[in-house]
Amino acid sequence: MSIKVYGIKNCNTMKKAFDFLESKGVSYEFIDFKKQKPTQELLNGFLTKTPLETLVNKQGTTYRKMDEEQKAALEKVETALPILIENSSMIKRPVITYPDGSLTLGFVPEKIEEKL
Numbered sequence: 001m002s003i004k005v006y007g008i009k010n011c012n013t014m015k016k017a018f019d020f021l022e023s024k025g026v027s028y029e030f031i032d033f034k035k036q037k038p039t040q041e042l043l044n045g046f047l048t049k050t051p052l053e054t055l056v057n058k059q060g061t062t063y064r065k066m067d068e069e070q071k072a073a074l075e076k077v078e079t080a081l082p083i084l085i086e087n088s089s090m091i092k093r094p095v096i097t098y099p100d101g102s103l104t105l106g107f108v109p110e111k112i113e114e115k116l
Contacts, residue, residue: 003028006038007093017094017107026116028096033088043081046095049103052077056084057092 007014073079
């Protein structure tokens with residue numbers, strides 16, 4: 001099974017996800033948003049499978065530092081995508097895509113295992 005894992009390498013949640021996948025013997029391709037910015041096409045693809053409010057990481061420091069106007073911009077796809085492309089830490093991590101086209105967001109071992 002070949003899956004893709006998107007996120008930021010130094011994130012603690014990502015490290016948990018890597019450890020989990022490796023413990024299950026799952027091979028994966030890692031795409032580091034810090035080295036390869038997400039594209040509008042990629043994000044639009046994610047949004048065909050999950051709502052915008054789920055894709056946006058509202059738990060992180062970047063989000064908490066934003067003013068209300070910036071936070072409001074994250075409510076609409078048209079204004080949110082440029083923000084997510086420039087500030088990839090605003091995307092919930094990890095985003096894992098599976099061969100069947102589905103995806104999971106965040107590190108939820110039960111959901112990931114269900115897809116494996």
